[in-house]
Amino acid sequence: MQKRLSVGLTLGVSLLWLLGVAASGLVAQHEMNEVFDSALQETAQRILPLAVTDILNRENGTGNQTAPALKDHDEYLTYLVRDEKGNLLLQSHDADPGVFGKLPEEGFSNTPTHRIYGASAVSDTIYIEVAEPLAHRRESALEAGVALLMPLIVLIPITLMGVWWIVRLSLREVVEFRESIESRGVGDLSSVEGRRLPTEFEPIAVAVNRLLERLQRALETERSFTANSAHELRTPLATALAKAQRLKTQVQSDQLKSNVAEIEEALRSLSQLSGKLLELAKAEGGGATSQTRHNLVPILTMIVGDFESQTPGRISLTLPERDVNSFLDPDAFAILVRNLIENALRHGSPKEPVEVSMTEDGTLRVSNGGDIVPPEQLVLLRNRFARSKTDAAGSGLGLAIADAIAKGAGMTLHLRSPATGRQDGFEAELTNSKEAK
Known part of the structure; x- marks a missing residue:
């Protein structure tokens, strides 16, 4: 201008x-x-x-x-x-x-x-x-x-210099208003200061603040709904699953035990599916970023430790020497990492470890051995309920959740098969943009 x-x-x-x-x-x-x-x-x-x-x-x-x-x-x-x-x-x-x-x-x-x-x-x-x-x-x-x-x-x-100086002086508040918006993080939804703006620009500041306020309320409502829904869904499913397990120990008939076992497995699958759907709702609801930076290294270490206790020796972890601070929401990052590792453990070769690594610039890489995923199937794995040709159990939501969180945080999820430096396997790489770092 x-x-x-x-x-x-x-x-x-x-x-x-x-x-x-x-x-x-x-x-x-x-x-x-x-x-x-x-x-x-x-x-x-x-x-x-x-x-x-x-x-x-x-x-x-x-x-x-x-x-x-x-x-x-x-x-x-x-x-x-x-x-x-x-x-x-x-x-x-x-x-x-x-x-x-x-x-x-x-x-x-x-x-x-x-x-x-x-x-x-x-x-x-x-x-x-x-x-x-x-x-x-x-x-x-x-x-x-x-x-x-x-x-x-x-x-x-002389006229050019004079006009430029006068215009610059007149639009100084507008430039400060623009810089205040550009300098804030992706998760900062606080009101923008616009009291000193020229009269012609005051309605813009008012409209921006109203939009930010509405967005903040929508995100808070979404987070509240997600938390309440998780509690309301998981509790009845857990109760039904516990009753099915108890019933399984009380019946004597083998046929009846088999039927109860099928019910137990269906309830367990339903519980897992409901959890994945709630994670997907959180990922797509705009809660992927926070207003402050967080160190992602301890979170990644904790999640890998949980999987290591369940599947000893299946995960190889490489961490950077320095902290990796990001505006990525810690809960969202935990969900993303958990889904990527679950996908690698479930669909990767059980004879080879899952390699998890993070670099100092925030790049996260999860790779596993196994069969190569054809290119026509690889491009579909980001879709909901999309799965490659495999006999492994799963809902087909893991990579969709990870991709939704990555997009919400201004990051990019790259899917490759074969994995980098290999002739087979699968790799998921998450790269941070400047805004997400």
């Missing part, structure tokens, strides 16, 4: 100056023509009496004579003195008779190259004609126009 206003106003001032110069040039040219015409008349009226006296006092008749010049010089005004028949009686030393007409005339007249004024005396028997080159008039008008344009060379940079 500052650049557009500065350049636009400078061009506008320059254009107005050019229009003013053009108008002033036309007026100046008109006034100079009047001055030059007056000079022609005055010259003719001054020279004519002297020429008549000189001609009448000649002893040798009316032969042509050339007025002597005191010293060599360029004449802008030249003249001829002739009789009514066009016979030349007197001329200035630099006069060209070819410029004038065959017969003398009174008043103003123009030729292609000269402006001429004629006057008569002695009962219209002696005429004087004074000529001025039109090129001299054009040169004078051009010099006047150039003189008016010369200040524009200095005026343009």
Whole structure:
């Protein structure tokens, strides 16, 4: 905006100056023509009496004579003195008779190259004609126009600097308002200070703050709904699962025990599915970021430790030497990591460890051995309930949840098969953008 206003106003001032110069040039040219015409008349009226006296006092008749010049010089005004028949009686030393007409005339007249004024005396028997080159008039008008344009060379940079300074000073509060929005983290939904903004920009600040307030309420409502739903769903499912397990120990019939076992497995699958759906709701609800930075290394260590206690020797962990601080919400990061590791353990080769590593720039990589996932299936794994061709149990939501959290935090989840540096296997790599770090 500052650049557009500065350049636009400078061009506008320059254009107005050019229009003013053009108008002033036309007026100046008109006034100079009047001055030059007056000079022609005055010259003719001054020279004519002297020429008549000189001609009448000649002893040798009316032969042509050339007025002597005191010293060599360029004449802008030249003249001829002739009789009514066009016979030349007197001329200035630099006069060209070819410029004038065959017969003398009174008043103003123009030729292609000269402006001429004629006057008569002695009962219209002696005429004087004074000529001025039109090129001299054009040169004078051009010099006047150039003189008016010369200040524009200095005026343009001064105007540009002045306009830029005034615009910058006027929009200082607007620039501060923009910087206050740009500098805040992705999870900062606090109100934006806009009390010193110009009147034209105050409605924008009000609208932004209202939007942030509505978004904050929506996120808080979503988080509250997720927490309450998790409690309300998991408790009845856990109760039903416990009753099914108790019933399984009380029945004696093998057929009935088998039926109860099927019910128990269905309840366990339903409990796991409900948990995944709640995780997906949290991931897609905008709660992937927080307003403060958190160190992700301890969280990753804790989650890997939980899996290591369940499946000893199946996970190889590589951690950075320094802390990795991020605006990524700790709960969301835990859900993301847990889903990636579960996916690797469930679908990877049981004979090879799952490699989990994090670098100092926040890049998380989870890879496992196993069969290669075809490219046409690989692009579908981010979708809900999408699974590759495998006999392993699962809901098909793990990678969808991880991808939703990554997008919500401004991160990118890369899926590769084969894994980097291998001929087989699968790899999930999470890279941080500048906003998410």
